[in-house]
Amino acid sequence: DQQVKQNSPSLSVQEGRISILNCDYTNSMFDYFLWYKKYPAEGPTFLISISSIKDKNEDGRFTVFLNKSAKHLSLHIVPSQPGDSAVYFCAALGSSGTYKYIFGTGTRLKVLA
Amino acid sequence: ETGVTQTPRHLVMGMTNKKSLKCEQHLGHNAMYWYKQSAKKPLELMFVYNFKEQTENNSVPSRFSPECPNSSHLFLHLHTLQPEDSALYLCASSQEMGRGTGGFSGNTIYFGEGSWLTVV
Numbered sequence: 001d002q003q004v005k006q007n008s009p010s011l012s013v014q015e016g017r018i019s020i021l022n023c024d025y026t027n028s029m030f031d032y033f034l035w036y037k038k039y040p041a042e043g044p045t046f047l048i049s050i051s052s053i054k055d056k057n058e059d060g061r062f063t064v065f066l067n068k069s070a071k072h073l074s075l076h077i078v079p080s081q082p083g084d085s086a087v088y089f090c091a092a093l094g095s096s097g098t099y100k101y102i103f104g105t106g107t108r109l110k111v112l113a
Numbered sequence: 114e115t116g117v118t119q120t121p122r123h124l125v126m127g128m129t130n131k132k133s134l135k136c137e138q139h140l141g142h143n144a145m146y147w148y149k150q151s152a153k154k155p156l157e158l159m160f161v162y163n164f165k166e167q168t169e170n171n172s173v174p175s176r177f178s179p180e181c182p183n184s185s186h187l188f189l190h191l192h193t194l195q196p197e198d199s200a201l202y203l204c205a206s207s208q209e210m211g212r213g214t215g216g217f218s219g220n221t222i223y224f225g226e227g228s229w230l231t232v233v
Contacts (some may be wrong), residue, residue, distance in 0.1 A: 002155070032220055043203050043224035044156075045115065089156070093220055100169070101222060103156040 001028050004092050006104035014112050019077040021107050023090035026071065030092035030102075035064060035075045038087045038106070047088075048075070080111045116140040117225035119204050125231045126194065134189040134228045136204030144186040146222065147179060148203040156203070162187060194232045201227045 005024045005102045013019045018093045023033075031052035037045035050073065057064050070082040077084055087106040094100070117138045126132050138145065147159040161169035162181040176198075178190040187204055207222040 004155070034221060035226075041227075041229070043115065043117070043119075043205075043226045046221055046223060049221060091156075100158055105153065105155050 002100045002105075003030075004090060004104040005084045006107045008086075008107050009105070010108040010110070012112060013080045015082055016079045019074040019075075019080045019084065019109055021077075021090075021109065023073045023075075023103075023104055024071060024097050025092050027074075027092070027094060027102075028071065032093040033064070033073050034091045034093075034101070035062075036089045036091065037084075038089065044089055051065065051089060057081065077109075080109075081095045082111050082113050085109055085111050115223050115225065116224060117204055117206055119202075119224055119225035119228050120229060122226065123229045123231075125233060126191065127233055128194060128196070130194075131190070131192040133191065133215070134191060134202055134204075134230075136187040136189075136225055137184055138187075138204075138206040138223075138225075140206055140208075142206035142223075143184050144207045144209060145184070146205040146207075147187065147189055148205060148224075150201040150203060160189075191230070194230075196232050199231045201229055203227045220225050 003026050034049040035047040037047050038044040048059050048062045048064050050066050055066050061077055066073045087108045089106045091101045091103045091104050120135045146161050147161055148158045158171050159173045160179045165181050165184055176193050180188040183229045204225040205222045
């Protein structure tokens with residue numbers, strides 16, 4: 001049972017435009033969410049996080065939005081740059097004392113120059 | 114540079130070999146993790162260590178044997194692996210494990226660059 005889902009395996013966006021990556025979760029006990037970026041042959045790099053007490057967190061070109069009622073979060077990248085082309089993973093952590101980060105399967109973003 | 118270093122980056126081994134993956138973190142973290150990433154699958158948690166003590170074994174076969182001599186070092190010993198064990202093995206660390214006192218920022222895990230393992 002996939003508790004964290006990234007339903008779009010790939011996304012192509014023109015340079016300078018907005019990239020929106022989506023993530024859905026099923027467990028209402030998740031209260032901390034993270035986005036990671038992964039280049040080929042490298043480990044995932046932490047990008048941005050959000051706790052359930054917020055609905056938005058911004059860091060430069062990256063903004064994460066959380067809609068708790070819909071159990072949905074999204075990562076916005078504005079403006080998109082060719083160097084943003086990578087696989088993006090969302091991850092969730094529960095509040096029940098578990099330390100198991102549950103990861104989605106990833107979305108491959110391609111930013112076209 | 115994430116502060117988590119893994120060696121070797123690439124490893125090819127036969128099914129009867131014994132090898133080890135090494136991970137070292139320079140972040141002063143207390144928790145360390147091994148994850149496995151196979152093609153088109155989510156990252157799978159394998160083992161968790163907190164203050165050198167193993168706190169999680171996610172039903173990993175015994176042909177994978179972890180070792181954590183201190184909070185900065187983590188090993189994954191490999192023996193009699195199968196071709197389906199070929200994958201990217203990722204080490205990670207975090208300041209705290211789970212719901213610690215450091216707030217949410219203490220929960221963020223930082224990954225190494227991974228060790229690509231091919232079993233032939």
